[in-house]
Amino acid sequence: MRIFVLFKNYCMNIPIYLDNNATTPMDPRVLDAMLPYFTNKFGNAASRNHHFGWVAEEGVDYAREQVAKLIGASEKEIIFTSGATESDNLAIKGVFEMYKDKGNHIITAVTEHKAVLDACKHVEKLGGRVTYLPVKEDGLVDLAVLEAAMTPETILVSIMYGNNEIGVIQPVKEIAAIAHRHGALFMTDATQAVGKIPVDVNADGIDLLALSAHKMYGPKGVGALYVRRKGPRVKVTAQMDGGGHERGMRSGTLNVPGIVGLGKACEIAGQEMESEAKRLSGLRDKLQNALTVLEESYVNGNVDHRLPHVANISFKYVEGEGLMMAMKDLAVSSGSACTSASLEPSYVLKSLGLSDDLAHSSIRFGLGRFTTEEEVDYAIEVTKKAVTHLRELSPLWEMFKEGIDLNSIEWAEH
Amino acid sequence: MAYSDKVIDHYTNPRNVGTLDKSSHKVGTGLVGAPECGDVMRLQIQVDDNNIITDAKFKTFGCGSAIASSSLATEWLKGKSVDDAMKIDNMDIVEELALPPVKIHCSVLAEDAIKAAINDFRVKNGMEPIELEKSHH
Numbered sequence: 001m002r003i004f005v006l007f008k009n010y011c012m013n014i015p016i017y018l019d020n021n022a023t024t025p026m027d028p029r030v031l032d033a034m035l036p037y038f039t040n041k042f043g044n045a046a047s048r049n050h051h052f053g054w055v056a057e058e059g060v061d062y063a064r065e066q067v068a069k070l071i072g073a074s075e076k077e078i079i080f081t082s083g084a085t086e087s088d089n090l091a092i093k094g095v096f097e098m099y100k101d102k103g104n105h106i107i108t109a110v111t112e113h114k115a116v117l118d119a120c121k122h123v124e125k126l127g128g129r130v131t132y133l134p135v136k137e138d139g140l141v142d143l144a145v146l147e148a149a150m151t152p153e154t155i156l157v158s159i160m161y162g163n164n165e166i167g168v169i170q171p172v173k174e175i176a177a178i179a180h181r182h183g184a185l186f187m188t189d190a191t192q193a194v195g196k197i198p199v200d201v202n203a204d205g206i207d208l209l210a211l212s213a214h215k216m217y218g219p220k221g222v223g224a225l226y227v228r229r230k231g232p233r234v235k236v237t238a239q240m241d242g243g244g245h246e247r248g249m250r251s252g253t254l255n256v257p258g259i260v261g262l263g264k265a266c267e268i269a270g271q272e273m274e275s276e277a278k279r280l281s282g283l284r285d286k287l288q289n290a291l292t293v294l295e296e297s298y299v300n301g302n303v304d305h306r307l308p309h310v311a312n313i314s315f316k317y318v319e320g321e322g323l324m325m326a327m328k329d330l331a332v333s334s335g336s337a338c339t340s341a342s343l344e345p346s347y348v349l350k351s352l353g354l355s356d357d358l359a360h361s362s363i364r365f366g367l368g369r370f371t372t373e374e375e376v377d378y379a380i381e382v383t384k385k386a387v388t389h390l391r392e393l394s395p396l397w398e399m400f401k402e403g404i405d406l407n408s409i410e411w412a413e414h
Numbered sequence: 415m416a417y418s419d420k421v422i423d424h425y426t427n428p429r430n431v432g433t434l435d436k437s438s439h440k441v442g443t444g445l446v447g448a449p450e451c452g453d454v455m456r457l458q459i460q461v462d463d464n465n466i467i468t469d470a471k472f473k474t475f476g477c478g479s480a481i482a483s484s485s486l487a488t489e490w491l492k493g494k495s496v497d498d499a500m501k502i503d504n505m506d507i508v509e510e511l512a513l514p515p516v517k518i519h520c521s522v523l524a525e526d527a528i529k530a531a532i533n534d535f536r537v538k539n540g541m542e543p544i545e546l547e548k549s550h551h
Contacts, residue, residue, distance in 0.1 A: 080507065113423035119415060220544075255485045317475065318475065319452050319475050319476050319477055320452075320455070321452075321476075321478065322425075322475075322476055322477045322478055322480070322481055325417070325425055325477070325478040325540040326425075336452055336477070345452065355449075355450070356449070356450035356451075356452075357449035357450055357452075360449070360450075392431065393428060393473055393474060393475075393481060394454075394473060394474070395432055395445065395454055395455070395456035395473035395475060396449060396454055396475045397475075398433065398473060409445075411447070411448035411449070411450070411454075
């Protein structure tokens, strides 16, 4: 249940949502665009011979243009899916199946989303070979390491655009150039980036791109895969068989209201991206600067190549889940193990070379379109208080303050 | 997963946070867990001449359940004899705090911390440490 509190003469809803990398609230303008397609315009977009089908198809066609425009593509290159996970799967498994006579090697990175990593694991079971590139301490792929990993067998390089946990933006253009020079296709999971920063498939040299509606104020359960049609013409083997929808690449009756919502979300994002990125990076920097004033707090990932709305900060000597509990007025996320079913801390943070205890101490703040400055001010206050409170409880903080080197302690097996 | 009211209560108002003089022979200190695992508990007991625990303090680095488990442990320890303290079982903590299965390790850690503190006290006072059951982990 959400409650209202008065903070500095400003009435706000508690808890405050600062987890916009997990999902975003839907923009009311998107909902308005979708509603008719649930009721009056309910037709099946594949019904080619009556009014209801035509109306639905028109909605889908328009959405296809809206999505294409946001990423500089042509509408024929957009395949609608159920979301970015499906798009990642279709791209990776589909490219492998389509091009396996040409080569069986795929390159990706250890910080990719599980949808990419697990699709790659599947490809390995089918006889493919996958290289998982390490990343530098700042989370970026080392281009020389990528170059060295390329082989004549490499058919696909799949590197995400912006990272979901730390927000770092990969040098996509340079990565694409390396892939192309070696005759491989370049795919990017751009779920976190599309709608937040300019993404242009031609300028960036992208052959396949996965995106999702619910990360950009659209509905859940709908996304798209961009598949290049010219220079080169890319094909993927369908992973869902049936009526041959979406040029045979993805069968299944189209989710018309969802697709219309995705289109509208893309249109709004395109119009507001520039001013919104400026506003959000301003708020994010305010939050980050205020919190890194606290002793022993560290920003994770490259801060110069980063999505405008994300800050991932480790507060040393406090544990992330315990911290989140003290910040219950804020909805944020932690790289700590305790928040997930597995007891391992975030693999993304660990791959930056962060020690486990720092990974356990991390909090991801994800601002969004509906985040206000007052909410950020409140978040700063709540977080500072929580960190201070938990450090008073922390034996590690006490040891640190006494000058004891924690590495010198023989910790009990656990 | 929502926390039980008792966890929230101990987390919000932790009992007996603090530090006892670990160099005193009346004080036993148990430090268990590891920063890498996301849980470290330090539990201390002060024991009088009648073998009664007169004070207990803790500090914990960990999730809400870990903090609540150690807070509860200090409450239970105060006033108990060392022998009775040895009998505190992690499942008693699980039950009292209604910990879900994924948080049982927090209670195990609290039990380990109690035993480690008692053994530290025993060794300091010339007694043999009590052989502990194999760790639950």
